[in-house]
Structure formats: C-alpha cells, structure tokens
Amino acid sequence: MIAGPIVDVAFWLFAIGSVVAGYRVFRTDSMVRAAFYLLASFTGVGGILVLLGAEFLGMVLILMMAGEMLVMAIVMVMFMMNPAGLNPMVMVHQNRIAAGAGIVAFVALAGVGLVGQFPDRPAPEPAAATAQLGTELLGDSMLVFQTAGVALLSTMIGAIAIAGRRGRYGVAEDGSVEPPLQPDEERAR
Amino acid sequence: MTTEAVLIVAAALFGIGVYGALSQQSFVMLMMGLELMINGAILALVVLWARSAGGNPQGQMLGVVFMTVMAVEMTIGFTLITGVYRVRRADITEKLRRLKG
Amino acid sequence: MRPYVGAELAILAIGGTLIVGVYLVAVLDRLLGAVVAGAPIRPFALVVDPARSAAQLLVQQRRTTERPDAPGWAFAPALFFGLGALALAMVPLGPNLVVADPATGFVVFSAAIAFVMIAVFLHGWSPNSPFALHGAYRYGAAALSFQIPFLLAMLATALPAQSLSIVDIVRAQETLWNVVREPLGLPIYLIVGVGVSFWGPLNLSDASDLAEGTSVEDSGIGRLLWKVARAGMLVAVAAMGAAGFLGGWWGPLLPGPVWVLVKTLVLLVMLIASGHLLARVRIESFVLVAWAILIPLALLNVFVSGATLL
Numbered sequence: 032m033i034a035g036p037i038v039d040v041a042f043w044l045f046a047i048g049s050v051v052a053g054y055r056v057f058r059t060d061s062m063v064r065a066a067f068y069l070l071a072s073f074t075g076v077g078g079i080l081v082l083l084g085a086e087f088l089g090m091v092l093i094l095m096m097a098g099e100m101l102v103m104a105i106v107m108v109m110f111m112m113n114p115a116g117l118n119p120m121v122m123v124h125q126n127r128i129a130a131g132a133g134i135v136a137f138v139a140l141a142g143v144g145l146v147g148q149f150p151d152r153p154a155p156e157p158a159a160a161t162a163q164l165g166t167e168l169l170g171d172s173m174l175v176f177q178t179a180g181v182a183l184l185s186t187m188i189g190a191i192a193i194a195g196r197r198g199r200y201g202v203a204e205d206g207s208v209e210p211p212l213q214p215d216e217e218r219a220r
Numbered sequence: 221m222t223t224e225a226v227l228i229v230a231a232a233l234f235g236i237g238v239y240g241a242l243s244q245q246s247f248v249m250l251m252m253g254l255e256l257m258i259n260g261a262i263l264a265l266v267v268l269w270a271r272s273a274g275g276n277p278q279g280q281m282l283g284v285v286f287m288t289v290m291a292v293e294m295t296i297g298f299t300l301i302t303g304v305y306r307v308r309r310a311d312i313t314e315k316l317r318r319l320k321g
Numbered sequence: 322m323r324p325y326v327g328a329e330l331a332i333l334a335i336g337g338t339l340i341v342g343v344y345l346v347a348v349l350d351r352l353l354g355a356v357v358a359g360a361p362i363r364p365f366a367l368v369v370d371p372a373r374s375a376a377q378l379l380v381q382q383r384r385t386t387e388r389p390d391a392p393g394w395a396f397a398p399a400l401f402f403g404l405g406a407l408a409l410a411m412v413p414l415g416p417n418l419v420v421a422d423p424a425t426g427f428v429v430f431s432a433a434i435a436f437v438m439i440a441v442f443l444h445g446w447s448p449n450s451p452f453a454l455h456g457a458y459r460y461g462a463a464a465l466s467f468q469i470p471f472l473l474a475m476l477a478t479a480l481p482a483q484s485l486s487i488v489d490i491v492r493a494q495e496t497l498w499n500v501v502r503e504p505l506g507l508p509i510y511l512i513v514g515v516g517v518s519f520w521g522p523l524n525l526s527d528a529s530d531l532a533e534g535t536s537v538e539d540s541g542i543g544r545l546l547w548k549v550a551r552a553g554m555l556v557a558v559a560a561m562g563a564a565g566f567l568g569g570w571w572g573p574l575l576p577g578p579v580w581v582l583v584k585t586l587v588l589l590v591m592l593i594a595s596g597h598l599l600a601r602v603r604i605e606s607f608v609l610v611a612w613a614i615l616i617p618l619a620l621l622n623v624f625v626s627g628a629t630l631l
Contacts, residue, residue: 042221046229053236053256062248063446064390069252070439076233076263082221083270087485088283090428092262095287097435098468099294101442101461106298107248110305122245122312129243137235144227144264152274160275161424161485167277168284175281179288186292190299196306 042082049075057123062107070100084154087161226267234260245312247304251297258290331420335406342556342589343549347371349593357597378545386538390447397444398546404440405553408433412560413488414578415570426487427479430561431472434517437554438464441519441526444547445535456534459604460526463516466611471513473619474506477626478565487561491569498568502629505622507566509615514558514592516607518551521596525604527551559588 052071059065073096080089123129154160168176233256240253262283269279304310348367355362385391411426413419423429438461445457479485481502482493490499500507516523527534536547563569563584570577 039221042225046225050229050232050236053233053259056252056256057236057240057244057249061390062246064393065249065252067393067439067443069255072233072256073259076259079226079229079263080266083226083266085266085270085280085283086423086425087428088262088266088280088287090425090432092287094428094432094435095291097432097439098465099291101438101465102294102298103248103252104442104446105458105461106301107246110301111246111248111311122249123243124245124314126243129239129241132242133235133237133239136238137231140231140234140260140264141228144224144231149223149268149272152272154270154273154275154279160277160280163275163277164280164284167281172278172281175285179285182292183288186295190295194299194302194306 038082042079045075045078045082049073049079062111063104066100066104066107069103070096073100084156084160087164223267223271227264230260230264230267232260233257233263245314247297247301247311247313250313251294254293254297255290258286258293262286331410334420335409338409339402339406339553339556343552344371346552346555346589346593347374349590350596353590353594353597357594375545379542381541381544383541383543384538386448386450389449389538393443393447394543397440397447398543398550400443401437401440401550402546402553404433404436405550405557408554408557409560411487412557412564412581413491413569414581416488416492416577418578419488422486422488425485427475427485427490430487431475433557434471435464435468437517438468440550441535445526448538450538452531452533452537453535456526456528456531456537459528459531459534460519462604462608463519463523463525463611466608467513467516467615470509470611470615470619471517473616473623474509474513475565477503477506477619477623480623480626480630487564491564491571494568495571498571499566500568503566503622503626505618506626507562509619509622510562510566511588511591512615514555514562514588515595517558518554520551520555520592522599522601523607524596524601525607528601555592556585556589559592560585562588 049072052068052075055068056065056072059068074093077089077093077096080086080092083089155163237253237256237258237260240256241250242253244250244253265279265283265286269276269283273279301311304316308315310316348371351367351370352362354360355367408430410420411422411430413422441460441464442457445453445455445460478490478499481499482490484490484493494502512523515521519526525534527536531537536544539547560581563581567584567588568580569584570580572580572583575583
C-alpha cells in the first residue's frame with residue numbers, strides 16, 4: 032500500500048476528476064466529446080486503482096479503454112445522428128425517473144459504504160500483488176481465466192455472425208427502412 | 221484515502237451510470253452509462269480487495285473477470301448497434317418498437 | 322515498491338533527453354534524406370536548419386478554423402508529448418539508473434502507446450476540418466490493427482524475465498539478447514514503432530496525399546509542438562526497442578548507459594531511414610497485413626519464446 036499526503040491529494044484529484052468527467056458525459060452535445068469525457072473518467076479510476084495497489088488492473092483498465100473509446104467514437108460518427116453536436120439537442124427520455132433512480136442508487140450504495148463495517152486487512156505491496164495475480168491466473172483460477180478466454184472467443188464469433196453484412200436471409204440491409212417515430216404511422220403501414 | 225471515501229466515489233460513478241443508462245436515447249450513450257456502472261463496480265471491488273481482503277489474489281482475479289464482462293458488453297453492444305442499423309436504420313431506442321427481427 | 326528518483330531529476334533527465342533527441346531526429350532526418358538523395362552534405366546547414374524552421378514556426382501567424390474544439394486542439398500535442406515522456410521514463414540506462422520502474426512497466430508503456438491514438442484522433446477531430454478528420458480515421462484504423470501485434474511482440478520479451486518490469490526484462494538478457502532469442506520480435510516492433518509515430522512508410526494520418534492530414538489546419542507553435550511530439554515518440558520507441566530487444570545496458574567494454582545510447586541511436590537511424598528508403602503503404606494493405614500476417618507471426622513468436630523457456 033502506498034501512503035502519504037501526496038497519495039491523498041492524488042486520490043481526490045482522480046476521484047473528483049473522474050466523477051465530474053462521468054457527469055459531463057451526459058451533459059455534452061458532441062458524442063465524440065462524450066467519449067473523451069468517459070475516457071477521462073476511466074483514466075481517473077485507473078489512477079485510483081494504481082494508488083490502491085492494484086497496479087496491473089489499473090493500467091490494464093487504462094490501456095483497454097483507450098482502444099474502446101476510439102471504437103466508440105468511430106461507431107458514433109458512423110451510425111448516430113448529429114454526432115458532432117453542431118446543433119445542440121437533448122436526446123433523453125424519462126429524465127426525471129432516470130435521475131431519481133441514479134440518486135437512489137448513489138444514496139443506497141454510499142450508505143452501504145458508510146454504514147458497513149469492513150475488516151482492516153490490507154493487501155501486500157504492488158509488486159507482490161502483481162506477481163500474485165499472475166500466479167493466481169495460471170494457478171488456482173486457471174479455469175476462470177480459461178472461461179473468460181472462451182467467452183471472449185465466442186463473443187467475437189457471435190459478433191461477426193450478427194454484424195456481418197450477409198445475414199441469415201440474404202444481405203442484411205435489403206429493404207430496410209427507417210422506422211417512423213410515431214407508433215400510429217407504423218400501424219398504418 | 222479512506223475506504224469509505226473510495227466507496228462513495230464508486231457509488232457516485234454507479235449512480236451516474238444508472239442515470240445515463242436509463243435516460244439516454246442514443247444506443248452508444250446508453251452503453252456509456254453501462255460502462256460507468258461497471259467502472260464503479262470495479263472501483264468498489266478493488267478497494268475492498270486492497271483494504272479488507274488481506275490481499276486474497278482472487279479479489280484481483282474477480283477484477284479481471286469484470287474487465288472481461290466489460291469487453292464482452294462493449295462487443296455485443298457494438299454488434300447489436302451495427303445489426304440493428306443494417307436492418308432497421310435505427311440509432312435511438314425509440315425507433316425500436318418491436319424487437320423481433 | 323522500488324525507490325524512484327526525485328521529481329526535479331526526473332524532469333531534467335526526461336526533458337533533456339527529449340529535447341536533445343527531438344533535435345537529433347530532425348538533424349538525422351535531413352542527413353539521411355541528403356545521403357539517400359545523393360545530395361552534398363553541408364554539416365553546418367544540417368545542424369542549424371531545424372532551429373531555423375522551429376524559429377520560423379514560432380513567429381508564424383496562427384490561423385484557425387470555423388468552430389474548432391479549441392481545448393482539444395491545444396491539448397492534443399501536449400498529450401502526445403507527455404505520452405512520449407511517459408514511455409521514455411520507463412527506459413532504464415542501467416540496473417539502478419532509471420526514472421521509474423513500476424512492477425507493471427510493460428503495461429504502462431503499452432498504455433502510453435495505446436493513448437497515442439486518442440491524441441491523434443483528438444488532434445484530427447478538433448480542428449473541424451475534413452482532411453484532418455480523414456487523417457484521424459486513418460490513424461484509428463491503423464492503430465487498432467497494429468495494437469495487437471505490438472502487445473504480443475512486447476509480451477514475448479516479458480516471458481524470459483518472468484516479470485513485467487522493464488528493468489527485469491533487460492536484466493534477463495544478460496546472456497542472450499531478445500533480438501536473438503525471438504528473431505521475429507524486433508521486426509514487428511519496428512514496424513509498429515514506425516506506425517505509432519506515423520513516420521515514413523506508415524505516415525498515413527499526416528500524409529501528403531491528405532494535405533498533411535491531421536495537421537493540415539495547424540500553424541505556428543501548434544504545428545511545431547505536434548512535430549516535436551511526434552519526434553519525441555519516435556525517440557521513446559527507439560529507446561524502448563533498445564531496452565526490450567537489444568539488451569539495454571548489456572555489452573562489452575563500454576559502460577552500460579553508453580550502450581543504451583548507442584543501441585537507441587542505431588534503432589533511431591533505422592526508423593528514420595525507413596522514411597527515405599521505403600514508399601508509403603496504402604491503408605488497406607497495411608490493415609490487411611497487420612491482421613492477417615503480423616498477428617499470426619507475433620503469436621508464433623510468443624509461442625516459440627515460451628517453448629524455448631520450458
């Protein structure tokens with residue numbers, strides 16, 4: 032465990048930064064900007080993980096998210112309307128309920144965190160923790176590790192099957208039309 | 221950096237994620253909400269591993285599993301976005317009144 | 322937890338290395354260009370020319386586009402430069418002569434390389450200009466393709482060391498350098514290294530066929546900073562190649578740090594020379610090669626180096 036006043040300062044910087052960036056994700060017009068904010072939020076969390084001594088997990092989180100956010104930004108520009116946010120618009124539904132649910136989730140979880148009694152048994156040094164994770168991955172938890180690998184492989188195969196242009200019934204976009212936003216129009220067709 | 225403080229940050233991220241996942245119309249923004257929720261969960265998991273699990277390596281192992289879940293979620297999400305766009309030309313949830321292909 | 326050097330010393334060391342390295346890249350680029358073209362070599366002009374171009378860019382009038390994302394535009398070169406510095410901080414000059422040696426140095430370096438695509442995408446997206454965005458997309462496609470072979474090629478160097486720390490990776494090469502142990506590793510790493518800083522044959526995002534791609538709208542100090550950051554990343558890639566594949570500080574006669582510098586210089590010359598000797602590849606062929614050839618080769622490399630260790 033790393034300790035000292037610098038760690039506290041760094042933690043609060045990362046924490047406030049990642050929460051604010053996480054909030055900004057849903058408060059910006061541009062989707063690319065939203066992806067960058069989300070990446071900033073993830074980087075902050077990765078930094079906190081490193082401060083907590085889980086060096087490997089933190090750095091891998093940051094490494095993984097860089098690629099994911101780029102894919103996300105590209106998908107947005109490919110498929111979503113108004114991705115650049117040049118015309119400000121609000122694309123939300125059930126805003127009040129959602130905000131309420133978010134606040135309830137926060138209060139409940141934060142309450143658990145504050146009220147709960149957690150035993151004080153700190154983890155070993157980061158270097159030892161990284162080595163431990165490696166031994167665990169290829170030792171006792173090998174089955175879990177392998178299952179994760181097989182899950183990822185089947186995800187890849189499934190993704191290619193679903194997203195491929197040639198669908199089960201011929202070319203996927205054949206005869207596809209944009210659905211109307213009003214349900215009545217759909218019934219009338 | 222007390223355990224409680226980290227847990228509150230994790231709860232905040234999870235709460236923002238819940239808000240985003242429920243309120244956003246755009247598929248990708250919705251997925252960002254899901255990502256934030258998993259993000260908060262990983263943070264809570266790791267702080268409990270670091271502070272109260274006595275360094276049980278299976279805690280970190282669970283973190284790896286969470287990241288796998290995240291990767292799978294992203295992949296399937298993007299796949300469905302691509303598939304739905306091909307078939308329905310839809311980019312927001314309101315455009316999907318029926319889910320039958 | 323290993324001891325880290327003080328902040329002042331770290332800033333001095335990395336900053337100094339980067340400034341000298343970037344200038345060296347600029348000089349070497351001109352020198353190799355003259356050698357390849359068969360032009361007369363004028364040493365004084367070679368040394369002074371980069372400073373002159375830099376000064377020219379510094380006083381150039383800045384221009385802007387319609388509705389750019391100004392913070393992102395300003396941030397991108399800084400992020401790129403910072404990533405180069407972060408990658409360079411992981412490179413050891415000697416067993417006890419390193420700015421930072423975290424237990425996961427390999428992952429930190431890979432994360433820095435992965436973040437380069439964010440910096441380049443931001444740089445191409447923020448000016449709100451079609452050519453720049455086109456360049457950003459090109460880099461995205463290229464980077465997503467070379468990311469996996471890069472990770473696998475670097476991963477094979479961690480196998481003999483049984484550690485993700487760069488110092489341990491170099492230490493494990495005392496008897497046999499990784500370039501011999503894993504002959505496929507260094508070529509893959511160099512290909513990717515050229516791609517990371519989009520230099521020469523893999524200069525797809527800032528290519529001249531896109532009117533300089535992501536930096537088409539840059540002017541003045543912004544353009545200078547972007548060039549400096551690119552060259553800095555090239556230096557970092559060469560230095561890490563020297564540490565990961567050419568045995569870092571190990572070598573006869575000369576002291577360790579000198580060996581690191583010599584090896585870095587050799588790799589740097591190779592990387593820069595590629596820009597003058599090879600034609601630029603097309604993005605489609607590069608993506609195809611990366612997915613269909615480099616990934617299987619890199620996997621084979623990991624497999625072979627794992628098998629030899631058994």
